[in-house]
Amino acid sequence: MSAVKLEDIARQLGVSISTVSRALSGNGRVGEKTRQRVLAAVQESKYTVNAVARSLRLRDARNIGIIVPDISNSYFAAVIKGAQEVCRQSGYALMVCNSDEDRSFEEEALRTLLEKQASGLILASVGGCAELLGQYAYHDAPIVFIDNIPQGVNAADVVSIDNLAAARELTRAMLARGYREIGMITGPGDQSTGSLRRAGFEQALVDAGLALRPEWVLEGDFRMASGRACMESILRLEERPRAMIIANNYMTYGAINAIRVAGLRIPEDIALAAFDALDETGLITPLITSLNQPAQRIGRRAAEIILSRLAGEERREDEEVVLKPVLFEGGSW
Amino acid sequence: MSAVKLEDIARQLGVSISTVSRALSGNGRVGEKTRQRVLAAVQESKYTVNAVARSLRLRDARNIGIIVPDISNSYFAAVIKGAQEVCRQSGYALMVCNSDEDRSFEEEALRTLLEKQASGLILASVGGCAELLGQYAYHDAPIVFIDNIPQGVNAADVVSIDNLAAARELTRAMLARGYREIGMITGPGDQSTGSLRRAGFEQALVDAGLALRPEWVLEGDFRMASGRACMESILRLEERPRAMIIANNYMTYGAINAIRVAGLRIPEDIALAAFDALDETGLITPLITSLNQPAQRIGRRAAEIILSRLAGEERREDEEVVLKPVLFEGGSW
DNA sequence: TTGAAAGCGCTAACAT
DNA sequence: ATGTTAGCGCTTTCAA
Numbered sequence: 001m002s003a004v005k006l007e008d009i010a011r012q013l014g015v016s017i018s019t020v021s022r023a024l025s026g027n028g029r030v031g032e033k034t035r036q037r038v039l040a041a042v043q044e045s046k047y048t049v050n051a052v053a054r055s056l057r058l059r060d061a062r063n064i065g066i067i068v069p070d071i072s073n074s075y076f077a078a079v080i081k082g083a084q085e086v087c088r089q090s091g092y093a094l095m096v097c098n099s100d101e102d103r104s105f106e107e108e109a110l111r112t113l114l115e116k117q118a119s120g121l122i123l124a125s126v127g128g129c130a131e132l133l134g135q136y137a138y139h140d141a142p143i144v145f146i147d148n149i150p151q152g153v154n155a156a157d158v159v160s161i162d163n164l165a166a167a168r169e170l171t172r173a174m175l176a177r178g179y180r181e182i183g184m185i186t187g188p189g190d191q192s193t194g195s196l197r198r199a200g201f202e203q204a205l206v207d208a209g210l211a212l213r214p215e216w217v218l219e220g221d222f223r224m225a226s227g228r229a230c231m232e233s234i235l236r237l238e239e240r241p242r243a244m245i246i247a248n249n250y251m252t253y254g255a256i257n258a259i260r261v262a263g264l265r266i267p268e269d270i271a272l273a274a275f276d277a278l279d280e281t282g283l284i285t286p287l288i289t290s291l292n293q294p295a296q297r298i299g300r301r302a303a304e305i306i307l308s309r310l311a312g313e314e315r316r317e318d319e320e321v322v323l324k325p326v327l328f329e330g331g332s333w
Numbered sequence: 334m335s336a337v338k339l340e341d342i343a344r345q346l347g348v349s350i351s352t353v354s355r356a357l358s359g360n361g362r363v364g365e366k367t368r369q370r371v372l373a374a375v376q377e378s379k380y381t382v383n384a385v386a387r388s389l390r391l392r393d394a395r396n397i398g399i400i401v402p403d404i405s406n407s408y409f410a411a412v413i414k415g416a417q418e419v420c421r422q423s424g425y426a427l428m429v430c431n432s433d434e435d436r437s438f439e440e441e442a443l444r445t446l447l448e449k450q451a452s453g454l455i456l457a458s459v460g461g462c463a464e465l466l467g468q469y470a471y472h473d474a475p476i477v478f479i480d481n482i483p484q485g486v487n488a489a490d491v492v493s494i495d496n497l498a499a500a501r502e503l504t505r506a507m508l509a510r511g512y513r514e515i516g517m518i519t520g521p522g523d524q525s526t527g528s529l530r531r532a533g534f535e536q537a538l539v540d541a542g543l544a545l546r547p548e549w550v551l552e553g554d555f556r557m558a559s560g561r562a563c564m565e566s567i568l569r570l571e572e573r574p575r576a577m578i579i580a581n582n583y584m585t586y587g588a589i590n591a592i593r594v595a596g597l598r599i600p601e602d603i604a605l606a607a608f609d610a611l612d613e614t615g616l617i618t619p620l621i622t623s624l625n626q627p628a629q630r631i632g633r634r635a636a637e638i639i640l641s642r643l644a645g646e647e648r649r650e651d652e653e654v655v656l657k658p659v660l661f662e663g664g665s666w
Numbered sequence: 667t668t669g670a671a672a673g674c675g676c677t678a679a680c681a682t
Numbered sequence: 683a684t685g686t687t688a689g690c691g692c693t694t695t696c697a698a
Contacts, residue, residue: 003472005675016685021677028678031683048472051448052394053675055385056690071413071429072613077405084431088438093445096404096429098417105421112426115384139336139381224613253614260616280405280557281586283593284616338691349669354693361694364667386691389674 004047013041024049055117063093064306065113066122066299069101069147069222075249075276075295076124079146082299083122090307092119101222103128114139120306122299125150127190142309144302148191157309159302159321161293163193166325167200167245168207170273170291174243175208177333179271183216183241185230185251194219197247197275216241220251227251231258243271243333252277252288272332275325287330294323337380346374357382388450396426397639398446399455399632402434402480402555408582408609408628409457412479415632416455423640425452434555436461447472453639455632458483460523475642477635481524490642492635492654494626496526499658500533500578501540503606503624507576508541510666512604516549516574518563518584527552530580530608549574553584560584564591576604576666585610585621605665608658620663627656 010017015034022028023038030038041047055061066083068076080096087094095118097109107129113121117139124147133143133153144157174182184201187194202212218233220226227250234240235258246252252274259270266272266286277290301321309315343350348367355361356371363371374380388394399416401409413429420427428446432439440462446454450472457480466476466486477490507515517534520527535545551566553559560583567573568591579585585607592603599605599619610623634654642648 003675007675017675018677018686019684022684025677029683034683048444048447050389050450050675051445052385052388052450053690054677056383056389056674056692057676057678059690061385071404072407072410074405074407077410080404081431081433088441093428093449095426098414100414108421111381112384114381116426117383117385253616257615279614281612281617282590283586284614285618336691340691350692351670351694352668355668358693362667367667383691386674387693389676389690390692390694392674 003050004045005050009038009041009045009047012045013037061117061119062091063095063116063118064120064122064303065095065097065118067097067099067106067109067113068124069099069126071096071098073250074278074280075293078295079124079299082296083303086300086303086307099126101126119310122146122302122306124148142306144305146298146302148193155317157305157315159298159305159323161325162322163196164200164203166291167197168204171201171204171245173327174245174271174273174333175204179243180210181242182245183213183234183243184245185218185220185227185247185255187220187222187247189219194247201245213241220247222248222251224250224254227254228258231255235259235262235264241270243273246272246274246277248275249277267331267333278328286332289330289333290328291325292328293325297323336383337378338383342371342374342378342380345378346370394450394452395424396428396449396451397453397455397636398428398430398451400430400432400439400442400446401457402432402459404429404431406583407611407613408626411628412457412632415629416636419633419636419640432459434459452643455479455635455639457481475639477638479631479635481526488650490638490648492631492638492656494658495655496529497533497536499624500530501537504534504537504578506660507578507604507606507666508537512576513543514575515578516546516567516576517578518551518553518560518580518588520553520555520580522552527580534578546574553580555581555584557583557587560587561591564588568592568595568597574603576606579605579607579610581608582610599665611661619665622663622666623661624658625661626658630656
């Protein structure tokens, strides 16, 4: 860390530090020849601004934090890419954190971001930090929730799909294809993506005048192993459903594995439709029918909202950004 | 940003700022009752240390940067997880950047990290920044290269597999299974992962006394579309190879798509072995025979090396960390 | 044990 | 157009 600093350049040129600073930032008047000399010296000396010092002085770190439950999940990776795109264009840095689907890791990441003076936060929460979030009011830094909307957190910006409606529509589409005995593997009941998708599913069944079969609705944790385990339970049932809705990609992969191991065919023996099971490889057969959140756009919009809040735009109490999921029809139903 | 600061706590308690600082950091003697009072006040006021100010004062940002070409690639996602694990345990923050396989984005990320005073850097480079890296000597911050080792960058830490040997062994294993007409889809020739894997492949053929068939060796860019395009070219050939080695996961997915579209079977019509085509879903059939880099360990080791350099350990000129890839034998050969 | 003061590198208000 | 100065929030000598 023996880096060149403004002082070095100033001394070398026989001008003041502030002149160098102005020449570089473009704020304030600087003589044309002086500016040239400064620029040349900066080039030549390989000066790099110390963003830490600048952030402290400006009381603005110019970075946005994003916390996701699983960076390996291509859905979240896409969200990150979207957010990064916006950040890059606006000169903000994006600090990516992974909570590993763990509340205490999420809290840890939250604290780190807080300490690093993140200007804003995009949060795909696994829940439970309502206190930390509420208490700190996060340094007045804007927060945008995506994916799971924790309870107890209101009056915050949200970018998401309408999970209830989405699950209802997906289930209706399943019904429309003639399936009547439909089950579901949901996510954790304490996450809105889990509970709302379940609620939408049940609503659709009730609307269709069908009885709910609780033994056909199992709760997973969004991970592959749980999808597999849930599907194995389903398959062991005396009377089993003809079709399943599954609340995310990894659980779907686990479930398909279980189905294959059992020697059953999709969709002949059991049909499938999922959330976010967008197979980028295009190699999984049959292609999975899936209702996909526009991940990259979610990331982009979330970052845009942060920026607009930072620019002073007020949140509209009655407004949420609701994006439409896109249905991909594969051969799995 | 109207955050509580040390001064607020100090005033409230009628002590000096330095006393509060000491009570919190544990450095320097502080009376037991005073310490208790401080801790209580800190708890109650929801004080959070300002890491920006601390970093400036300490001239140490305590964060490690990592730049990867594609955060969506599960291989790199695993590397990141490994690095993050180590960082978390040692109180460093990990700043994740995505270069999108683009040299200028990589350079941009490099510059940002430089400005943010990253204490160290883990770099899966797409090449071309040798100047920037060399010139700045990166603030004396340690750099560890993983994956691609750019030319012109020597005397730097490296964590990788022996790509030449790995490709040679993989090709030999292919030969041992009786295949003689083998082609390859390589990565960019200016990246070591591309050129070394190609060299190892060719070495194995030559060693086996086989003639090289240049028309069977195509260069992709590590992306899916290029894998598909390369394989389509191969399939259009009059005389085509009976087996292919493919240098990474995405190109393999693209290639398999091309093979399927052509209505050919794997491995009956064309056999396949790849690098890092570890299918976490377990659903791609046939299972792809793949030589996998221990991604998470690479990330972990890289971070550990950064930390040891920061702790003052010197690099041993003649030492590189070379990890062993793991062969997964699927039904694709 | 505690306080006063300096200073990390930068920007911006104010003076010249 | 340029220089002087104060200060962002923190840690750490040095005194008391």
